[in-house]
Amino acid sequence: MSDAISQLIDLFSRLPGIGKRSAARLVFHIIETDQRFAQKLGDSLKEFHLNIKKCSSCANITDTDPCNICVDLKRESSIVCVVENVPDLWAVNSGGTYRGKFHVLHGLLAPLDGIGPEDLNIKLLYDRVKKESVKEVIIATRPSVEGEATAMLIKENLKDMDVKITRIASGVPHGSELEYIDSNTLERAISGRREF
DSSP: HHHHHHHHHHHHHHHTTTHHHHHHHOOOOOOOSSSHHHHHHHHHHHHHHHHHHTHHHHHHHHHSOOOOOHHTTSSEEEEEEEEESSSHHHHHHHOOOOOOEEEOOOOBGGGGTTGGGGGGGGGHHHHHHHTTTTTTTEEEEEEEEHHHHHHHHHHHHTSEEEEESEEOOOOOOOTGGGSSHHHHHHHHHHHTTOOO
C-alpha cells in the first residue's frame, strides 16, 4: 500500500469511533469518488481550522462570534443550559424541546488531573448571569463525581445571585429492567422522583 494511503488511513483512524478498518473504507471511498469531492473536503478542513473560534458569550465552537444560538432571537435568553462540551450542546439542542441559550464549560472539575475552576469557562458564566437578565441556569453536566463537583461549584458561586438553579433529571432509562440498573442510578431516580 502506498505511503500516502497509509498516512491518510492513520489520520482517519485517530478520530473517535473510527478504527483502522473504517478509516480504510473512508479513504478508499474518497479515492473512488470524483476529485472535486476530495478537493472540497480538504478545503473545508483547512478553512474550518482557520475560521473556528469560541463564541465570546457562551464558548460554543463557531465560525461567527457571537454564535448562531446566541443571536437567535427566537430563543429564551433568560434560561441558560450549562453543558460540559459542544457535543453535549448538540445533543440537548437536537431534541428540539429546549429553546433557551447555552453555556459550554469545555470540561469538568478534575483536581487529580490538574483541572480546576480556572480551566473551565465558569467565570464567563458568572459574568453572563450578572450582565444579562438570566432567570434560570440549568446544569446539565453528567452524573459523575466530576460532573457533580462542577455542578456544586456552579451552584455555590451563583447562590447570592437572583437566579434559579436547576439540575437535569437522571435516572432509569425508559424500557430498562430495574434488576440491571446500578445502585447509584436507582438512588438518583428515587431521590429525584416527582408527583404522579
